[in-house]
Amino acid sequence: MIRQITFAVCLCASALGLVGCQGGTNDADLTKSARAYLDKKDTRAAVIQLKNALGKNPNSPEARFLLGKALLMTGDASAAMVELRKAQELKHPEIQILPELARAMLALGEGSKVIEQFSTTRLSDDTATADIMTSVALAHAMSGDADKALEATASALLAKPGYAPATIMQAQLAAAGNKPDEALALLDTVLAGDPNNERAGVLRGDLLYRIKKDLAGATEAYRKVLVTTPDSLGAHIALIGLLGQSGKAAEAKEQFLALKKALPNHPETSFYEAQLAFTELDYKKSREITDKLLKFMPENVRVLELAGAADYRLGQFLTAQTFLAKALKNAPGQLLSRHLLTQSYLRSGQPAKALEVLQPVIGGKSADGPSLALAGEAYLQMGDAKNSAAAFKAAKEADPGNTRVQTAAALAQVQTGNPKAIAELEAIAAGDAGTRADLGLIAATLRQNDFAAALKAIDGLEKKMPQRALPHGLRGQVLIRKRDLEGAKRSFEVALTMEPSYFPAVASLAALELSAGQPELARKRFEAFSKANPRSYEAMLALAEIGARTGAPVSEVTKFAREAVKANPAEPKARLVLVEHLLSTGEAKVALVAAQEANATMQNNPEITEIFGRALMASGDAQQSVSVFKKLAAQLPDNPRLQIRLAEALLMSKDNAGAQAALKRAEALQPDYLPAQRGLVLMAMLEKRYAEAVTMTRSMQTKNPKSPLGLLLEGDIESSRKSFDAAATAYRSALQITKSTETSMKLHNSLLAGNKRAEADRWAADWLKDNPKDASFRFYLGDITLARGDDAGAEVHYRSVLELQPENALAMNNVAWLLVKQGKPGGLPMAQKAVSLLNDRAPLLDTLAAALAADNQLSKAIETQKRAIELDADSPMLKFALAKHYLKAGEKAYAKAELEALSKLGDKFSAQAEVGNLLKTL
Numbered sequence: 001m002i003r004q005i006t007f008a009v010c011l012c013a014s015a016l017g018l019v020g021c022q023g024g025t026n027d028a029d030l031t032k033s034a035r036a037y038l039d040k041k042d043t044r045a046a047v048i049q050l051k052n053a054l055g056k057n058p059n060s061p062e063a064r065f066l067l068g069k070a071l072l073m074t075g076d077a078s079a080a081m082v083e084l085r086k087a088q089e090l091k092h093p094e095i096q097i098l099p100e101l102a103r104a105m106l107a108l109g110e111g112s113k114v115i116e117q118f119s120t121t122r123l124s125d126d127t128a129t130a131d132i133m134t135s136v137a138l139a140h141a142m143s144g145d146a147d148k149a150l151e152a153t154a155s156a157l158l159a160k161p162g163y164a165p166a167t168i169m170q171a172q173l174a175a176a177g178n179k180p181d182e183a184l185a186l187l188d189t190v191l192a193g194d195p196n197n198e199r200a201g202v203l204r205g206d207l208l209y210r211i212k213k214d215l216a217g218a219t220e221a222y223r224k225v226l227v228t229t230p231d232s233l234g235a236h237i238a239l240i241g242l243l244g245q246s247g248k249a250a251e252a253k254e255q256f257l258a259l260k261k262a263l264p265n266h267p268e269t270s271f272y273e274a275q276l277a278f279t280e281l282d283y284k285k286s287r288e289i290t291d292k293l294l295k296f297m298p299e300n301v302r303v304l305e306l307a308g309a310a311d312y313r314l315g316q317f318l319t320a321q322t323f324l325a326k327a328l329k330n331a332p333g334q335l336l337s338r339h340l341l342t343q344s345y346l347r348s349g350q351p352a353k354a355l356e357v358l359q360p361v362i363g364g365k366s367a368d369g370p371s372l373a374l375a376g377e378a379y380l381q382m383g384d385a386k387n388s389a390a391a392f393k394a395a396k397e398a399d400p401g402n403t404r405v406q407t408a409a410a411l412a413q414v415q416t417g418n419p420k421a422i423a424e425l426e427a428i429a430a431g432d433a434g435t436r437a438d439l440g441l442i443a444a445t446l447r448q449n450d451f452a453a454a455l456k457a458i459d460g461l462e463k464k465m466p467q468r469a470l471p472h473g474l475r476g477q478v479l480i481r482k483r484d485l486e487g488a489k490r491s492f493e494v495a496l497t498m499e500p501s502y503f504p505a506v507a508s509l510a511a512l513e514l515s516a517g518q519p520e521l522a523r524k525r526f527e528a529f530s531k532a533n534p535r536s537y538e539a540m541l542a543l544a545e546i547g548a549r550t551g552a553p554v555s556e557v558t559k560f561a562r563e564a565v566k567a568n569p570a571e572p573k574a575r576l577v578l579v580e581h582l583l584s585t586g587e588a589k590v591a592l593v594a595a596q597e598a599n600a601t602m603q604n605n606p607e608i609t610e611i612f613g614r615a616l617m618a619s620g621d622a623q624q625s626v627s628v629f630k631k632l633a634a635q636l637p638d639n640p641r642l643q644i645r646l647a648e649a650l651l652m653s654k655d656n657a658g659a660q661a662a663l664k665r666a667e668a669l670q671p672d673y674l675p676a677q678r679g680l681v682l683m684a685m686l687e688k689r690y691a692e693a694v695t696m697t698r699s700m701q702t703k704n705p706k707s708p709l710g711l712l713l714e715g716d717i718e719s720s721r722k723s724f725d726a727a728a729t730a731y732r733s734a735l736q737i738t739k740s741t742e743t744s745m746k747l748h749n750s751l752l753a754g755n756k757r758a759e760a761d762r763w764a765a766d767w768l769k770d771n772p773k774d775a776s777f778r779f780y781l782g783d784i785t786l787a788r789g790d791d792a793g794a795e796v797h798y799r800s801v802l803e804l805q806p807e808n809a810l811a812m813n814n815v816a817w818l819l820v821k822q823g824k825p826g827g828l829p830m831a832q833k834a835v836s837l838l839n840d841r842a843p844l845l846d847t848l849a850a851a852l853a854a855d856n857q858l859s860k861a862i863e864t865q866k867r868a869i870e871l872d873a874d875s876p877m878l879k880f881a882l883a884k885h886y887l888k889a890g891e892k893a894y895a896k897a898e899l900e901a902l903s904k905l906g907d908k909f910s911a912q913a914e915v916g917n918l919l920k921t922l
Contacts, residue, residue, distance in 0.1 A: 099132055132156075311323065317347055324344065325341060459471075488512070779811060849864040865878065
């Protein structure tokens with residue numbers, strides 16, 4: 001009890017600090033301005049001014065001291081400590097520095113150091129001495145030593161009789177000792193001498209509310225503080241909490257609006273808004289706010305913890321782990337951060353890491369129930385049933401009335417196959433007003449495919465959530481598994497009548513329509529939802545996915561992905577989908593721009609940083625991508641995938657040794673990690689160590705007989721050393737494990753390369769007979785046939801692609817080009833349509849220019865060819881085509897200029913003979 005109350009006082013003046021103002025022409029003016037802002041409690045402005053002052057004079061002791069004080073007021077104790085120590089080194093008066101240092105140490109949880117360093121400190125100023133001794137008293141209280149806390153408080157009052165903070169400390173100690181009347185009397189003494197004392201007034205309200213249960217008296221106390229101090233953050237927040245817990249949600253919301261009006265730019269207001277969003281399950285909004293706060297307060301424990309909690313709820317485990325680990329490093333006593341970090345590791349399948357995080361709090365006799373229950377889950381994931389059972393037993397003994405602990409233990413028993421566990425979960429759910437046990441029971445019965453029991457459990461959940469969509473959505477999912485599609489549809493429709501913005505129900509209904517071959521109905525459903533909920537990025541992403549699945553133009557898919565980002569710029573998934581889509585369509589430069597924007601917006605998101613590195617690689621910036629992946633791999637050293645990314649970037653930058661080392665680190669982090677093994681095989685192939693590479697693939701095949709990867713790699717090795725029969729054998733074996741268009745192409749290609757064209761043709765015919773809608777294989781056949789010089793045959797294959805995918809712009813472009821080349825009609829309209837579907841591709845514009853030239857629309861042909869060159873300025877073939885268009889149009893001077901520029905490329909351009917011949921005609 002003492003720890004809880006005194007810690008609140010320690011942080012009662014805490015704020016989080018956003019920045020954004022300027023002024024002053026020199027460091028003295030700026031420092032003076034900052035002092036004025038601090039007097040008005042405008043810490044965000046003060047921090048800006050002081051940083052500007054230090055930019056002009058880094059050795060200003062006063063600016064360093066004031067910045068430390070301001071940062072401490074914002075709650076950034078780590079940064080405050082740095083500045084205060086610097087001020088101390090610069091000989092700023094210790095009368096001012098030491099009290100602030102003591103407060104910073106308390107905020108960092110260093111109470112023992114405060115006691116050690118300041119217990120005997122006496123300063124020449126009585127008020128400063130009283131201030132220091134009050135901090136010592138608080139340190140003792142935080143350690144649970146009430147007697148020593150009282151002694152230190154007495155010393156403070158001896159130094160400065162009537163010192164209000166010390167008297168308030170006395171009141172807190174009295175309250176912690178179950179002496180509320182004494183505590184209230186002490187506070188009344190403070191308020192009699194200083195009716196406007198905000199801390200005393202707020203604490204008085206807290207005592208009336210928390211201990212006396214006098215809601216009316218507490219409300220009156222908080223409101224009295226707000227009369228004298230309208231911008232009292234503590235009174236506003238306390239009143240909001242009181243009203244909310246009293247069931248007066250509307251009044252609580254009104255009080256929050258009053259807080260925003262009184263302190264619209266106060267960082268603590270922003271933090272409270274983020275907390276409020278979290279409690280209302282709006283985790284995305286909570287993250288948007290914490291992201292802004294973290295830009296200015298990167299070390300603040302409370303913000304880091306809240307950001308980690310929100311990301312955990314959103315399933316963003318990597319970022320959650322980053323935030324929570326940092327919070328725990330800054331404040332090892334934060335049990336919530338420790339529990340959330342543990343849960344994040346468990347959800348991402350890292351039980352050993354989870355146990356490592358828990359170790360400091362589960363080893364002693366004072367271990368708490370929730371920590372022990374989490375340890376039980378970790379042991380269970382590791383397959384250690386004995387230690388798991390022991391941990392859960394200890395958890396229930398440590399906290400027998402905790403339903404969360406009971407539920408976790410019962411769920412663990414379900415996983416071990418204990419037949420009594422379901423009944424235990426049912427009993428917990430029936431006796432608990434919360435929903436955790438109900439949800440666990442539903443999940444447990446579904447894992448056993450006991451649909452009747454799952455539906456019964458959902459009925460129980462619905463009684464606890466009569467106006468919510470969740471129970472109906474869950475019922476629909478169970479009915480789908482029972483093959484009752486009509487019943488499932490009715491449940492999802494009911495869910496939407498309960499909550500029209502409940503996206504999972506819309507997505508489920510659309511999925512039913514897609515599986516029934518009705519993509520247009522699904523599309524219309526998402527379009528209607530998007531219209532009613534314009535900020536729903538999920539609906540836009542769903543429309544993008546439907547477009548990709550149904551062969552919609554790439555530009556349409558891109559449009560929906562961009563709309564998803566626009567709907568919610570702070571949503572990582574929307575940005576990831578957009579960049580991934582652009583990369584998959586070969587739009588490296590456009591993808592890089594989108595990735596740069598995403599990275600600038602969400603600098604703390606590892607997935608965004610990773611795709612930014614990939615975009616850099618795709619655009620050819622190997623060195624920058626290496627830098628990005630090195631930094632990311634250092635932040636998340638246990639992630640093998642990031643070592644693979646780093647290896648790819650190092651290989652691209654021609655650092656083979658570095659790439660090999662990164663691949664080995666990935667394999668060390670996760671033995672038998674297939675991507676790492678694949679990378680090592682490819683490295684051996686690259687360096688022509690073929691025998692070693694084959695040995696590695698054979699090992700992969702033995703260890704992972706159900707994976708085709710080892711066989712595919714063996715086929716690639718044999719192809720690279722021109723052993724095409726052996727390659728074909730490996731690819732056939734791979735296809736027996738998994739049917740794949742890519743593997744089929746490789747087999748067909750190896751047969752052709754081995755001079756077995758008849759067998760290759762039979763294989764292609766058989767594959768298409770079994771897979772008649774495989775447009776990718778047909779496109780491949782078109783490319784192979786075109787490479788053989790069979791233009792008519794290639795046209796047949798590309799047209800067969802268009803029969804399956806009428807809007808496939810690339811197939812359309814190829815047909816148009818072949819028509820122009822063969823002098824057949826119809827090339828121009830087809831090229832125009834291809835460009836209308838995909839208007840930012842240089843090859844398509846090149847084809848359109850050729851079609852326009854063939855139709856004698858030479859000015860349009862030249863204009864179109866120039867547009868193609870703008871998109872790919874490094875292509876000499878595009879410039880050569882432009883020269884030809886100029887010649888055909890009679891523009892000899894322009895043609896000559898282009899041809900002469902091409903002639904200077906020498907061997908870098910393969911068509912120099914033709915360039916020379918054309919120049920001779922000019």
